[in-house]
Amino acid sequence: MRTFTSLDDVAAAVGTELGTSEWLEIDQARVDTFADATGDHQWIHVDVERSAAGPFGGTIAHGYLTLSLIPFLGSSVFSFDTPGAKLNYGLNKARFPHPVHVGKRIRVTVTLTACDDLPTGKQVTLSHIIEIEGVAKPACVAESVVLLLEG
Secondary structure (H helix, E strand, C coil), X not given: XXXXXXXXXXXXXXXXXXXXXXXXXXXXXXXXHHHHHHCCCCHHHHCHHHHHCCCCCCCECCHHHHHHCHHHHHCCCEEXXXXXXXXXXXXXXXXXXXXXXXXXXXXXEEEEEEEEEECCEEEEEEEEEEEECCCCCCCEEEEEXXXXXXX
């Protein structure tokens, strides 16, 4: 686990792979809970019987569920324990090259790709690659942006 305690430490880490999380199994209960939270009950996600005969041979996780796990997975890789507020600023890009089948395990590898000065702190860009155990293509490739404000 990489812990950053100052904005200077963050800036010095540009270009550094911060690490890889532990594996997390995606089960049907998590997919169903996400469907309930978002109202997205498309059958490829929640109908186990129908999905078995569908294009993926079973249910798959929502792409946005996979994306939403970046903070959880990343929390075991790095931490910004800098003095000021930490704000999720958004995404520059996100893609879902391969579906995550229910029952598969995923993990994330995080790289700190940029750290730009702001009048109130730093704007940090992080690359996240979520891989699926035993699958060549990643489940998700995303670039997130975090604002680290001075304390």
